[in-house]
Structures are given as C-alpha cells and as structure tokens.
Amino acid sequence: MFRTKSGEEIFIIDGHMHLWDASPENVLNKYGQGFIDCFYAYHANLSPPEYVWDEATYAKYGADRMVKDVFGDGYVDMGIFQPTYLTDFYKNGFNTIEQNAELKNRHPDRFILNGAWDPRDGEKGLKDLEAMVDNYGIKGCKLYTAEWKGDSKGYKLTDPDSLRYLEKCLELGIKNIHVHKGPTIWPLNKDAFDVADIDEVATLYTDLTFVVEHCGLPRLDDFCWMATQESNVWGGLAVVMPFIHLRPRYFAEVMANLLFWVGEDKLTFASDYAIWHPKWLVEKFIDFELPEDIKQEFGVDLTMEVKKKILGLNAAALYGIDIEAQKQKLKNDGLAIAA
Amino acid sequence: MMDLPLPLKHMEVMKEDKANASEEVYQQLAEVYDPELDQPLTELGFIGGVDIAGEKVTVRFRLPTYWCAANFAYMMASDIRERVSELPWVQKVDVLLQDHFHDEEINEGIKHGKPFLTAFPDATESLDDLRETFRVKAFQARQERVLRWLKGKGLQEEAILEMRVGDLEQLLKKRPVAKQVERYLNIRHERGLPGDNSAEAFSHHDGTPIDPGGLQMLLNKASSTRLSMEFNTAFCSGLLNTRYGKDQQGLQNAALLKDKTKESTGVIEA
Numbered sequence: 001m002f003r004t005k006s007g008e009e010i011f012i013i014d015g016h017m018h019l020w021d022a023s024p025e026n027v028l029n030k031y032g033q034g035f036i037d038c039f040y041a042y043h044a045n046l047s048p049p050e051y052v053w054d055e056a057t058y059a060k061y062g063a064d065r066m067v068k069d070v071f072g073d074g075y076v077d078m079g080i081f082q083p084t085y086l087t088d089f090y091k092n093g094f095n096t097i098e099q100n101a102e103l104k105n106r107h108p109d110r111f112i113l114n115g116a117w118d119p120r121d122g123e124k125g126l127k128d129l130e131a132m133v134d135n136y137g138i139k140g141c142k143l144y145t146a147e148w149k150g151d152s153k154g155y156k157l158t159d160p161d162s163l164r165y166l167e168k169c170l171e172l173g174i175k176n177i178h179v180h181k182g183p184t185i186w187p188l189n190k191d192a193f194d195v196a197d198i199d200e201v202a203t204l205y206t207d208l209t210f211v212v213e214h215c216g217l218p219r220l221d222d223f224c225w226m227a228t229q230e231s232n233v234w235g236g237l238a239v240v241m242p243f244i245h246l247r248p249r250y251f252a253e254v255m256a257n258l259l260f261w262v263g264e265d266k267l268t269f270a271s272d273y274a275i276w277h278p279k280w281l282v283e284k285f286i287d288f289e290l291p292e293d294i295k296q297e298f299g300v301d302l303t304m305e306v307k308k309k310i311l312g313l314n315a316a317a318l319y320g321i322d323i324e325a326q327k328q329k330l331k332n333d334g335l336a337i338a339a
Numbered sequence: 340m341m342d343l344p345l346p347l348k349h350m351e352v353m354k355e356d357k358a359n360a361s362e363e364v365y366q367q368l369a370e371v372y373d374p375e376l377d378q379p380l381t382e383l384g385f386i387g388g389v390d391i392a393g394e395k396v397t398v399r400f401r402l403p404t405y406w407c408a409a410n411f412a413y414m415m416a417s418d419i420r421e422r423v424s425e426l427p428w429v430q431k432v433d434v435l436l437q438d439h440f441h442d443e444e445i446n447e448g449i450k451h452g453k454p455f456l457t458a459f460p461d462a463t464e465s466l467d468d469l470r471e472t473f474r475v476k477a478f479q480a481r482q483e484r485v486l487r488w489l490k491g492k493g494l495q496e497e498a499i500l501e502m503r504v505g506d507l508e509q510l511l512k513k514r515p516v517a518k519q520v521e522r523y524l525n526i527r528h529e530r531g532l533p534g535d536n537s538a539e540a541f542s543h544h545d546g547t548p549i550d551p552g553g554l555q556m557l558l559n560k561a562s563s564t565r566l567s568m569e570f571n572t573a574f575c576s577g578l579l580n581t582r583y584g585k586d587q588q589g590l591q592n593a594a595l596l597k598d599k600t601k602e603s604t605g606v607i608e609a
Contacts, residue, residue: 031440034406035405038405038406041404041578183407183408185408189462190469191469192410218567220567221567243570243573247570250566250569254566257562257563
C-alpha cells in the first residue's frame with residue numbers, strides 16, 4: 001500500500017514478478033548462463049546505483065528476500081507470478097509454478113499464481129494445464145514464444161497446436177493470456193518481436209484477454225496500432241517502467257503513446273522483480289508528470305486517477321480482485337512496513 | 340633535425356600507412372547501419388576493433404546482448420564484409436561476431452560469403468522482406484523528425500505539404516535541423532524517390548502523396564516508430580556499456596571519426 005502525502009491509499013498490484021533460480025547448480029548450459037547474464041545487464045543498466053545487486057545474489061535471492069523487498073519495502077499489495085520454465089537452459093527450470101506455489105502457500109492472499117503452457121507439449125501439456133487449474137485455480141497463463149525446446153526454437157500463437165491450447169483455456173476458465181515476445185532465431189527470416197500472431201488470435205478469441213508483456217518493446221509502434229484495434233489486447237508495463245529513472249523523457253513519450261493508442265484502462269504496472277525493485281518504480285511513478293508539450297501533442301494526461309488504474313485497479317479488474325475486501329485480508333499479515 | 344636511420348624511417352612510414360588503412364576501414368564501417376536502430380555501427384560501439392595484416396582485414400563485432408536477433412546480426416555482418424571489401428587494397432575480410440548465441444554459425448557463414456539461406460539451412464526465405472520493413476520504418480522516422488521541426492516552427496499542414504525538395508536543400512543551411520534533413524534526403528535518394536528541386540518534399544515511403552488533412556495521422560504513427568527506434572537505441576547502448584564498459588576502443592574510434600562521417604545519426608537526445 002502506498003500512502004500519498006495527503007494520506008490517500010493506493011492499492012498496488014505488481015503484474016509481473018519472478019522467484020528464479022539461476023545459481024550455478026541449476027544452470028544447465030551456456031545458454032542458461034547467457035540468459036541470466038542478459039537479465040543482469042537489464043538490471044544493472046537501468047536501476048539506480050543503490051538498487052544494483054551483485055551477480056551471485058541476483059542469480060538466486062530466495063523467497064524471504066523477495067517477500068521483504070516486494071511487500072515490505074516495495075509498497076506492493078499483491079503480485080502476479082509469471083512462471084518461466086526454460087527447462088532446456090536450467091536443470092529444474094528457471095521459475096516454475098510448483099516453486100511459486102510454495103510461496104503462495106505461505107502468503108495465500110499476496111500472490112496471484114499464473115500457469116504456463118507450450119503448444120509443443122502436445123496432449124501431456126493439455127493434461128498438465130487441467131491439473132494447474134485443479135491444483136492452483138489459475139486464471140492466467142504466461143507464454144514465452146521464444147522458448148527453446150529441443151530442435152524447436154520458438155512458436156507462434158497462430159500455430160494449430162497453440163489454437164488447441166487457447167480453446168482449452170476458454171474451456172477451463174483461464175481468461176488472461178500474458179504473452180512475452182523476445183529474440184529468437186525462429187522464424188529465422190522474420191522479426192522475432194512481430195506481434196501479428198497476437199493480433200490474429202485476439203480477433204479469434206474475444207473472450208480471452210491478451211496482455212502483451214513489455215508492451216511489445218522494442219516494437220512499441222506495431223504493438224500500439226494492434227492494441228488500438230483489439231479491445232482485448234492490453235499492455236503490461238514491465239521493462240517500460242524503469243526508463244522513468246534514466247530516460248524520463250522517453251518514458252513520458254512512451255506513456256503518452258500508450259495512453260493515446262491503448263488507453264488508461266488496459267495498462268498494468270509491473271516491476272519484473274527481481275530485474276527491478278518495485279520500491280523506486282512506485283515512488284517515481286507516483287511523482288511523475290507528463291511534460292506539458294507531450295500532454296498537448298497527444299491530448300492525454302497521467303493524472304493520479306490514471307496512475308491508480310495502472311498501479312492496481314486495472315489488474316484487479318482482470319483478476320476479479322475486490323480491493324476493499326483484499327485490504328482487510330492483508331491488514332494484519334505483518335508483511336507491510338507501516339509507511 | 341636529426342635524420343632517422345633508414346630502417347626506422349621505413350617503420351614510421353609503415354605505421355602511418357597502417358593508421359590510414361585503419362581510418363579507411365572505419366570510414367567504410369561508418370556506412371554500415373543497424374537495421375533496427377538506423378544508426379551506424381561505429382557510433383553504436385558495435386565495432387570492437389579492426390586488425391589489419393597486409394591485405395587482410397579482421398573486424399571484431401559485438402552486440403548489446405547474447406540474445407540479439409541472429410537475422411539482424413547476419414545482415415550487419417554481411418554488410419560489414421561487403422563495405423570493407425570495397426576498399427581496393429583489401430583482399431580478404433573476416434568478421435568476428437563475439438559473445439553471441441549464434442556467433443559460430445554467423446562467422447562461418449560470412450567467412451565463406453554464404454547467403455543467409457545457405458548459412459541457416461532451416462530458414463525458408465531470404466532476409467530481404469525483413470530488411471525492407473525496417474528501411475520503411477527508417478524512412479518514416481527520418482521524415483518525422485523533419486516534419487516535427489517544421490511544425491515546431493509554426494508551419495501549417497498546407498504549407499508543409501506544398502514544400503519541395505529544393506526547400507529542403509535550403510534547410511541544409513539551418514544548423515539545428517541540417518543533420519535531420521540530410522538523413523531524410525539520403526533515404527529518399529536510397530529509395531529512388533524524385534530528387535529534383537521541384538519534386539514534392541514529403542510523401543509516403545513509396546512515393547504516394549500524403550492526402551490533404553492526413554498529415555497529423557501520419558505524424559502520430561511515425562512518431563511511435565521514431566520513438567521505438569530511439570528508445571531501443573537508448574536501451575541497446577546502455578546494455579552494451581554494461582557489457583563492455585564505457586571506455587571501449589570502438590567508441591573511441593567512433594568519436595575520432597564523428598566529424599568525418601558522411602552522415603551522422605542526428606537523433607534528438609531525450
């Protein structure tokens with residue numbers, strides 16, 4: 001919970017967080033090392049210096065630190081776990097739903113547990129998806145279309161097998177599909193960040209909501225024009241947020257574009273913890289104002305009402321969270337440090 | 340002044356030749372662009388160094404992350420080879436992409452001058468479409484910077500759409516926008532758009548005219564493309580610095596060259 005100077009309470013849902021293990025014991029090959037090194041560069045490059053960790057801590061920080069950082073220091077009321085398996089790179093996976101569920105069991109009201117699927121897992125994957133609903137009651141899934149699996153170096157949402165999984169999601173009541181796009185070598189001759197496949201499935205499955213994590217960056221333009229046409233395509237702000245610190249002018253321009261094309265009701269705050277710490281992101285975001293010329297040009301504004309939507313109300317709507325009831329549940333769990 | 344003994348004098352000359360050769364190579368590399376960012380590799384710091392041994396040139400090439408897209412890396416590596424090969428004294432060019440998940444395949448492919456489809460047998464099409472997609476984005480972003488400046492000067496849509504290439508040539512004398520105009524004129528030329536003074540200064544990338552009343556929408560769209568490229572450039576530069584440190588040989592060489600390059604980036608810094 002963040003309290004403004006005037007005493008107003010702002011409920012915060014962090015839409016994208018991880019509890020990963022990239023320790024040397026878990027790294028399977030050079031790709032696993034390359035993956036965490038790349039994550040570390042994101043972290044070290046865009047965090048204020050006092051928030052930069054050493055590499056060993058970053059590789060495996062553990063549940064206690066996460067709970068303290070996010071809910072203790074970081075003002076976050078609830079966090080959405082977005083699992084990332086990467087079992088071709090890490091022996092026990094990078095962060096799986098089973099690992100995340102352990103922490104949710106300890107703090108059941110603090111986490112929203114999402115699942116994951118991969119169309120290349122065939123029949124078994126469909127059964128696993130059913131089990132995730134039975135065991136954890138998941139309402140959302142995280143997809144990583146750039147994930148390697150044996151000889152395959154990625155997939156598209158329009159693949160026939162992907163459509164089967166999307167159908168299954170509808171059947172099981174999994175409404176929120178979070179899609180991460182990232183560099184891959186497949187399809188080799190195409191742009192790996194191309195969001196055209198999301199466009200197509202968003203039209204096909206209007207009862208599903210597709211949250212494009214990282215707002216399609218670095219293809220913000222393609223994402224904006226797609227999201228403006230598809231009412232069920234949202235933007236997740238992980239990776240956009242940290243630019244507020246080093247590049248505030250770019251951050252303002254990106255936010256103005258997102259508010260103009262996508263709209264204030266379809267954007268969700270996220271830290272991508274542990275890549276970035278929510279504490280400084282939330283503090284800077286609450287204080288941030290769009291420069292006058294950008295407001296004029298786009299005809300949008302980032303008012304406190306808009307910020308409240310982005311910081312929590314939108315994600316609450318997506319996951320059916322009753323904020324007042326949730327506040328009562330969280331009041332006495334002792335995790336939040338009184339502001 | 341004391342005359343140097345002959346062998347030493349010879350070495351001095353060799354050293355100077357080598358410096359000239361290196362400068363020539365960097366001049367060529369300044370013409371190689373990252374297709375996504377529309378910036379020269381020399382200014383991005385992607386050139387890790389150049390080694391010259393007689394007629395053989397080795398260019399060390401590195402990227403901001405281990406996972407940078409292999410297809411774009413291949414385009415840049417093959418452009419490096421092509422540009423450096425244009426120097427008359429160069430007989431052989433090796434490109435050494437470093438610290439990349441596909442460095443072996445890419446270096447091997449470039450070394451033997453293989454087209455992309457041969458280097459990556461799983462690929463089904465050449466990279467031509469991808470390259471064209473990003474050249475169109477580059478056109479839009481370069482045009483948007485000029486249009487934005489003109490609007491900032493208070494010009495109305497009608498006046499802007501009436502402008503001719505000759506008017507743009509005049510703008511080359513105006514310092515704050517000269518680089519942007521030069522970059523825009525260059526990409527018009529590259530795309531074969533009319534270059535005579537009386538030709539319309541602004542059009543869509545394929546030369547079709549902008550409809551009256553359509554300028555604002557064109558600007559709105561082009562501004563997100565321009566922003567994506569600049570945002571991505573800022574991100575990539577930061578990641579490269581984190582990876583290789585700020586005092587890189589490549590960036591130093593780029594700084595030396597900055598005044599000499601035909602076309603500097605002209606990005607308006609945020």
